[in-house]
Amino acid sequence: MKDAITQDAPLLKLKGLEKRFELDKGLLEQIKFKNGKLTREARAVHAVNGINLTAxxxxxLCVVGESGCxxxxxxxxxxxxxxxxAGEIHYDGxxxxxxxxxxxxxxxxKMQMVFQNPYSSLNPRMTIQQALEEPVSHHFPKLSRAEVRDKVAEVMRSVGVDPSWGKRYPHEFSGGQRQRIAIARALTVDPEFVIADEPISALDVSIQAQILNLMLEAKDERGLTYLFITHDLSVVQHFGTRVAVLYLGTLCELSDTATLFENPKHPYSRALLSAVPQLKDDKPxxxxxxxxxxxxxxxxxxxxFQSRCAFATNRCQAEKPRPLQQPDGSLVACHAVEEGRIDA
Incomplete structure (x- = not known):
């Protein structure tokens, strides 16, 4: 049942979200021999562990962290x-x-996704025109063929793609051009929420800024909301409004971008940010x-994070920290910050 929605209500809400990938699915795989006894043990990869998050x-909203987080x-x-x-995912109430x-x-x-690899996100057997017209025809069945072509051409121009490219196939384009086409495909159905999973990591550095600027322009012109996945904090500083820092599938810190870069609080956030090159730092x-x-x-x-944290105590080994709100509005899950052992 749909909740009462206000204009200020989050578009996306994750409540206690968990994801486990089972490794031992069969009975024979679960039987182990330990300490001279046969035991049954089902192993799983704990990829996401109780995340609460809103967009x-x-x-x-940028989600950052090391590979595998x-x-x-x-x-x-x-x-x-x-x-x-386990957990819940709520969208628009x-x-x-x-x-x-x-x-x-x-x-x-309403919800579209832009993938990391522009070389595998387009069907090699379809022309660019066919790839872009397909979702429009599916989601807007009342449009005529001419209206579909006009809509596709308009979106192509908005992302810097020449409509005359429509007759060509994906293999005829560079990585940056393919990613522009992939973004165009996402925008053709007039979404309000775009999930971008490392959309520039496979591109040359010279092209990355162009794609980021394109996505920012689309955000302003179309009122888009982004869930932006990246490991590059220098990108986050210019693109994100808020940042969620993950470590082993757990939320460490959630803060607006300016606050995080000026005053990171979690030891892991501080380590991540210390690795970002800064031109002004003579002695990084x-x-x-x-x-x-x-x-x-x-x-x-x-x-x-206890095994890599310089501030870990016995409490850190026994008790999982809960995200607590700080005076500046950020959320930090750290016993050392809670106890005042780290200057927040």
């Missing part, structure tokens, strides 16, 4: 490409993670993390 209308899994869960193991494929169809027009103060990275198969009992 407000018109903002660019669960960023792309969150994106695929929101897009409906994966099913959550309605729960969507329990919907079937047919019930999700009306949402496909890089934080070198020590210790072993826990495996997502055997998650630690307490804080997932």
């Amino acid at each position: 407000n209308r018109g903002e660019a 669960g960023k792309s899994t969150v994106a695929r869960l929101v897009a409906g490409l994966l099913t959550p193991s 309605s729960r969507i993670d329990t919907l079937g494929r047919r019930e999700l169809l009306p949402l496909r027009k 103060n890089h934080i070198r993390l020590k210790g072993e990275i826990p495996t997502p198969i055997e998650m630690p009992q307490g804080c997932p």
